[in-house]
Amino acid sequence: MLIREFLPSDLARVYQIEVESFSTPYDIPILKQLYDIGAGFLVATENGQVVAYIIFWLKEENLGHIIALAVDRKFRGQHIATRLLMMAVTVLRNCSVPKITLEVKAQNTPAISFYEKFGFKIERKVPNYYEDGSDAYVMYFYTDSIKN
Numbered sequence: 001m002l003i004r005e006f007l008p009s010d011l012a013r014v015y016q017i018e019v020e021s022f023s024t025p026y027d028i029p030i031l032k033q034l035y036d037i038g039a040g041f042l043v044a045t046e047n048g049q050v051v052a053y054i055i056f057w058l059k060e061e062n063l064g065h066i067i068a069l070a071v072d073r074k075f076r077g078q079h080i081a082t083r084l085l086m087m088a089v090t091v092l093r094n095c096s097v098p099k100i101t102l103e104v105k106a107q108n109t110p111a112i113s114f115y116e117k118f119g120f121k122i123e124r125k126v127p128n129y130y131e132d133g134s135d136a137y138v139m140y141f142y143t144d145s146i147k148n
Contacts, residue, residue, distance in 0.1 A: 040056040069085060
């Protein structure tokens with residue numbers, strides 16, 4: 001398993017995983033725009049094929065944000081998401097970001113459980129956050145909770 005920075009040639013595969021993973025996926029122009037504006041964009045590869053990705057950025061001066069994290073279904077359960085999340089948190093922490101947030105569908109209990117195991121906490125619920133009318137939980141994590 002290799003984790004590296006996203007390359008434009010990865011876009012089609014990232015989009016394929018995005019569509020497989022989310023009921024309201026980002027479309028290709030949005031994914032490309034996130035890359036173009038300088039969002040953190042890492043991919044995990046197995047035998048040269050992208051199997052997972054994470055997109056994150058510095059939302060405000062002292063606030064990091066996880067935009068998307070997804071793993072190909074065939075590669076779930078191998079701690080790839082944990083490795084990607086840890087790398088993103090490390091990058092943001094090295095930029096002196098004390099707090100990281102993300103949104104997750106309120107009914108996505110596997111994702112909520114994953115983030116809670118990592119140390120994220122639910123901050124609040126946002127009604128009708130997603131295009132399909134689903135509620136979201138805003139979750140947060142303090143980077144100083146990671147021991148060196």
